[in-house]
Amino acid sequence: MTDRPAALALEGIHKTFGSFVALADVSLRVEEGAFVAFLGPSGCGKTTLLRIIAGLDRQSAGQVWQQGREVSDLPPARRDFGIVFQSYALFPNLTVERNVGFGLENGPRATRLAPAQRRQRVAELLDLVGLADQARKYPAQLSGGQQQRVGLARALASSPSLLLLDEPLSALDAKVRQRLRGEIKALQRCLGLTTIMVTHDQEEALSMADQVVVMNKGRLEQVGAPRDIYRHPANAFVAGFVGTINVLAGHRTPDGHLRPGAPNGAGGTPVTVCLRPEDIQCQPLEADAPDADALAEGHVHGILQETEFLGPVLRAHVRVPALWPAALGSGIPGPEAPGSEAPGSEAPGSEAPGPQALIADLPAAQAHAFQPGRPVRVFLPAERLRCFPPEGGTGLGRGAGS
Numbered sequence: 401m402t403d404r405p406a407a408l409a410l411e412g413i414h415k416t417f418g419s420f421v422a423l424a425d426v427s428l429r430v431e432e433g434a435f436v437a438f439l440g441p442s443g444c445g446k447t448t449l450l451r452i453i454a455g456l457d458r459q460s461a462g463q464v465w466q467q468g469r470e471v472s473d474l475p476p477a478r479r480d481f482g483i484v485f486q487s488y489a490l491f492p493n494l495t496v497e498r499n500v501g502f503g504l505e506n507g508p509r510a511t512r513l514a515p516a517q518r519r520q521r522v523a524e525l526l527d528l529v530g531l532a533d534q535a536r537k538y539p540a541q542l543s544g545g546q547q548q549r550v551g552l553a554r555a556l557a558s559s560p561s562l563l564l565l566d567e568p569l570s571a572l573d574a575k576v577r578q579r580l581r582g583e584i585k586a587l588q589r590c591l592g593l594t595t596i597m598v599t600h601d602q603e604e605a606l607s608m609a610d611q612v613v614v615m616n617k618g619r620l621e622q623v624g625a626p627r628d629i630y631r632h633p634a635n636a637f638v639a640g641f642v643g644t645i646n647v648l649a650g651h652r653t654p655d656g657h658l659r660p661g662a663p664n665g666a667g668g669t670p671v672t673v674c675l676r677p678e679d680i681q682c683q684p685l686e687a688d689a690p691d692a693d694a695l696a697e698g699h700v701h702g703i704l705q706e707t708e709f710l711g712p713v714l715r716a717h718v719r720v721p722a723l724w725p726a727a728l729g730s731g732i733p734g735p736e737a738p739g740s741e742a743p744g745s746e747a748p749g750s751e752a753p754g755p756q757a758l759i760a761d762l763p764a765a766q767a768h769a770f771q772p773g774r775p776v777r778v779f780l781p782a783e784r785l786r787c788f789p790p791e792g793g794t795g796l797g798r799g800a801g802s
């Protein structure tokens with residue numbers, strides 16, 4: 401903890417709608433100048449949390465602090481923020497410049513400006529968002545991307561110390577979204593403005609934010625830098641939601657060894673084994689698969705079902721037989737101690753899983769070597785496997801934005 405007060409601090413925020421718990425015990429510290437993304441599936445409470453920060457909704461319990469000042473009970477007008485919503489929420493009957501200057505004309509007394517100053521500030525803001533030549537148009541005469549830039553300029557008008565963005569790009573087409581992502585990020589950096597953006601698009605969160613807050617069912621699952629969230633997910637939910645990942649069922653035997661499938665008879669603890677597609681290595685096999693017994697630790701044979709060309713990578717869908725986790729060997733990182741037993745020895749009474757589908761991202765330059773329907777040798781590096789307490793069933797977990 402630093403001595404400097406956080407730009408925003410949430411302490412034990414709880415929100416219920418009737419008997420439904422929308423947010424449970426949410427605590428978070430946002431440093432000055434940070435770009436934070438609230439990321440999570442639909443209905444997980446992202447907008448509710450943003451509205452509580454803005455004072456548009458009242459928390460059932462907990463406190464909101466801005467720069468060391470408690471604002472928990474203050475109305476929105478007495479808090480210091482600008483906000484941009486998913487639906488552009490512009491006044492259709494006002495020109496672009498009057499939309500941008502609206503708060504400077506009609507807002508709280510402290511933010512109001514005299515007409516000449518207002519015109520100057522609006523001109524600066526329109527310049528900032530690249531709309532200097534659109535000032536006299538009405539919202540209906542603008543594209544979606546331009547309307548969202550007007551929304552951004554309006555949110556910045558009062559020079560707030562906190563910018564709140566609720567899915568600002570989700571109504572835009574992919575090209576415009578991509579461009580505006582870059583523009584918002586550049587603007588945020590250049591102004592050094594503390595920003596919180598709500599999104600359900602993991603690619604957007606990872607590419608724009610310094611800090612990602614992964615939410616699920618009203619709780620914070622993990623808070624961290626994009627790279628840490630992706631490489632070191634805290635649990636199976638985060639691993640599956642952020643990015644694409646192979647999710648496989650396994651269990652730990654009572655003596656601590658990792659084995660395939662659900663525990664059965666001899667007991668053990670179920671675990672979810674996760675592995676990123678880019679961590680799987682794959683080699684085409686010339687002939688039909690040789691005897692599986694000849695395989696080295698970590699290897700398994702499979703059949704290439706199909707491939708997708710994704711530009712820099714070739715995404716391979718590989719079907720591997722039930723014995724795949726027998727190839728896991730030892731040295732599995734995870735919440736429990738890794739086993740040290742020789743690979744391939746099955747715990748008595750365990751229930752082996754059926755054939756599994758794996759996805760592997762391979763260098764696109766090797767695309768010509770991989771033919772659907774042909775056998776492949778797959779290598780699952782033990783150091784890249786992550787084990788978690790199970791969160792749901794087995795299958796492929798795909799990030800929302802992929």
Ligand SMILES: Nc1ncnc2c1ncn2[C@@H]1O[C@H](COP(=O)(O)OP(=O)(O)OP(=O)(O)O)[C@@H](O)[C@H]1O
Pocket residue numbers: 417420422440441442443444445446447448449600
């Ligand atoms: N005013 C309300 N009354 C009752 N329930 C509500 C209200 N507002 C939100 N909820 C519920 O709270 C939960 C969280 O809603 P919220 O809008 O915060 O989700 P979200 O994460 O922003 O989802 P999305 O990505 O779809 O926008 C949802 O189950 C929603 O139905």
Ligand SMILES: [Mg+2]
Pocket residue numbers: 446447448598
């Ligand atoms: Mg929402």
